């Protein structure tokens with residue numbers, strides 16, 4: 001009995017010891033910010049990992065990276081490609097590969113050992129990546145297609161072009177070691193091998209300006225091939241390549257040609273011998289298949305009676321199919337797609353179906369979103385079901401389509417008949433909450449339909465709940481709006497005949513979005529799009545990729561080029577984007593200065609403070625000069641701010657010599673700006689935007705700062721504490737108010753329920769964010785109900801100020817976290833978490849009487865500067881030990897990783 005107890009005791013000790021001995025873990029391995037990517041064309045991929053530990057103040061002290069050309073070599077400790085050796089460093093993000101030069105189709109397996117300041121070390125599990133085709137000469141495939149319309153196609157304003165189907169049989173004779181497939185399917189493709197769909201990407205590849213870049217996707221298909229006969233099948237949709245509207249406004253809308261395919265499959269057999277399968281004129285082709293027409297804006301028509309069962313298997317008889325043509329390559333350079341692209345990210349189950357008239361029904365999804373509808377149906381051969389999509393309903397219950405302009409957004413499915421059929425489109429997406437269903441055999445029920453939400457694959461990394469239900473609803477609406485508008489690029493809206501990647505909508509929006517979504521690779525890709533859109537002279541358009549030609553030489557929209565790069569550095573630690581784009585950014589700055597700088601002010605502005613709340617509810621744009629902010633003021637203030645940003649970039653990009661010239665220009669602009677616009681104690685016509693921009697950008701003379709700040713609150717009071725800014729002012733509004741001591745006013749704006757406010761939209765039943773503050777009453781020509789540009793800095797402010805989770809701008813990517821929550825007067829609690837590149841950050845506070853209890857969690861290998869607006873604070877039950885200073889009635893301290901809880905006496 002005694003002995004048993006001793007044994008148990010010993011066992012317990014051992015158990016505790018084992019637990020203690022391994023507190024460190026390494027996880028979430030990433031290569032180029034992706035998990036196990038396939039087909040990279042980056043010769044020095046960058047590797048990242050996270051440390052996890054339950055101890056306090058854990059820092060990485062060193063790391064060792066091993067990269068091997070096979071799993072087996074890595075497992076036996078033979079990293080034949082790279083052994084970094086033990087590197088003394090606390091860096092764990094975006095470490096560039098420095099091993100043996102990598103070549104096309106190489107497979108790389110890696111792991112990392114980390115050492116911590118707790119005398120501890122740990123190895124990660126294995127990560128993996130593979131290389132794409134690094135040289136143009138590696139492509140042996142030929143472009144195939146059919147550069148004409150088929151007899152049933154029509155090319156009009158609403159063009160109809162059927163999908164194109166390609167197939168190829170081939171044989172595999174030996175045991176396969178690897179099989180890597182690279183595909184460019186222009187505009188969009190679906191790929192099949194031996195009857196199976198390859199990959200779960202949809203609407204791939206992500207769109208680019210095909211005159212500049214054409215992106216390929218890569219797949220490891222080793223497990224999809226069989227010994228003996230195999231078949232590849234590819235369907236091509238039109239996408240943005242064959243733009244359906246080129247006959248509509250040819251000067252405005254760019255188009256690139258007929259759909260075309262480039263495909264290359266390299267099989268390496270176990271004995272080392274190789275076989276290459278490439279697209280060429282030995283393939284088979286038809287355009288006479290089930291997808292009769294497909295068009296992003298107008299919909300997809302699918303005739304199931306035209307299906308050819310088994311066409312992607314080797315036994316299919318393709319004698320009736322023709323040979324494809326060898327066609328010219330698109331002008332753009334072939335590059336690997338380094339962002340995952342779109343997927344079906346969620347299913348949405350309809351809430352209600354009701355009969356409108358005869359056999360016409362209205363389906364309510366309960367949520368506005370972008371994607372498509374999957375349908376189950378049973379009927380007889382040739383019956384047609386027509387689905388039409390809209391964001392809202394008219395008073396009589398029918399679809400409201402006036403705000404879609406001339407987009408037809410209609411899918412038609414023709415039944416083959418007999419057993420139950422299931423269908424969803426391939427090459428369209430719709431922005432909708434409601435669907436009109438016509439011609440459905442029998443009585444449709446909600447169970448016959450599922451909505452599929454489509455956006456770029458990325459994780460939701462931020463969550464924030466407060467005690468204010470309206471703010472929670474608005475943040476939820478923001479999430480849906482942002483998700484809906486990620487389409488391989490950030491677009492303005494997903495429903496009408498536009499869907500364009502407008503730069504101005506994301507200038508600060510991208511930062512707010514980064515608190516909700518891990519949007520790093522999407523925006524890295526978008527910076528490339530923007531660079532590609534730059535003219536020889538240096539101009540940057542308002543829309544990039546330039547599917548629309550909008551070169552207006554504006555400042556406030558192209559500013560996104562620089563400010564999105566800043567976001568990528570700040571939130572993700574991506575310095576490379578700054579280095580890469582610095583020359584083009586500088587070129588644009590110089591171009592604008594050369595063409596539009598007069599008397600040290602930038603005189604060109606195109607959109608004003610776009611979409612301020614107008615004087616009458618039917619108006620889209622205000623004509624009232626007191627509501628609108630001077631264009632030269634906004635352009636010059638932005639240009640000034642961009643110079644300050646470029647100054648930091650110059651240092652980060654290794655061009656410190658440029659700093660002086662940015663400084664000099666900025667000083668000149670500041671003088672001219674104040675001379676021209678400072679009017680006693682306010683700027684120009686005293687709008688919020690006119691005062692806020694110079695304040696936020698640091699242009700106001702010191703002796704005027706207090707007075708100008710005062711104007712902000714006075715104007716808000718005049719407007720009954722309501723918003724009066726448009727896209728430009730709102731980008732800095734809540735952060736600005738908070739910075740200048742008006743956090744409670746910021747909170748009021750964020751939670752208002754009456755017009756104009758985000759809450760007003762929600763109170764009218766909006767489940768996303770509108771294009772206009774008065775989106776329910778304005779002219780339908782411009783009132784998308786799913787637009788994110790008016791979000792301004794709402795999401796950023798919610799995370800940075802309400803939750804107090806912000807990165808230090810220099811020790812970026814949350815390496816050093818600045819935690820400074822604002823305990824807004826009317827708010828009782830906040831519960832937030834954010835998956836930063838270093839790991840999970842948590843911040844939750846709850847008010848109880850005059851005490852606020854605040855709990856935080858900081859990931860390993862980070863530290864935080866904590867600022868608490870009170871000097872009566874205890875931490876984890878103990879009076880504070882590490883207080884660095886107690887100025888301004890506040891408590892300021894620095895903490896390492898771990899969990900802490902604070903008791904804070906407020907309202908003293």
Ligand code: RAM
Nearest residue numbers: 492502504505607771789
């Ligand atoms: C409209 C869209 C877009 C905006 C431009 C200026 O077409 O609303 O979001 O950026 O105008």
